[in-house]
Amino acid sequence: MTYLTVYTDGDAPDTLLRTEDGAEIATALKEVGVRLRHWQTVDGLDDAGPDEIMNAYREEVARVVAEEGYVFVDVAQLRPDDSPDWPERARAARAKFLAEHTHDDDEVRFFAGGSGIFYLHIDGKVHAVLCEAGDLLSVPAGTTHWFDMGTHPDFTAIRFFHDDDGWIGDFTGDPIASRIPDFDTITAGRAQG
């Protein structure tokens, strides 16, 4: 289930909203031009790899591709494992998009499993959207944002692109991400209610 927290973007951010209410979340995101949709999740995919994930959601993927003109779709997956290099891989993956940036393309992600938080910095506020299985988030091109997968990353996401020449982040240099509660903090707070 999606979980939204909205903060002011000043030096000492205030929390303006904290909600799991689907309608409230959709309205808040719509106000800032971000679209959140939901797909019925497919059961039995806990240990599924990218090909199996793509196959399980092929009809929904095809519909979005046809409607919105994406030319490249892939699956990004990060699951914890026992390998000695996992902690370093997890750290490096998390660090990649943890600072505020923009892209020339929309950032469109369907979470088939696990979770991650998109932080959308728009009009003096930060919308922290915790996405979980079933959530399809569309962040328009040019939106200042960052993404936190937490210190123990675990997610499987289908990604949609309008071109296939890679995914480049244009970093703004604004240190705002360091002032806003991170993935671990938000998820711990949510668990406490």
Ligand SMILES: [Fe+2]
């Ligand atoms: Fe991004």
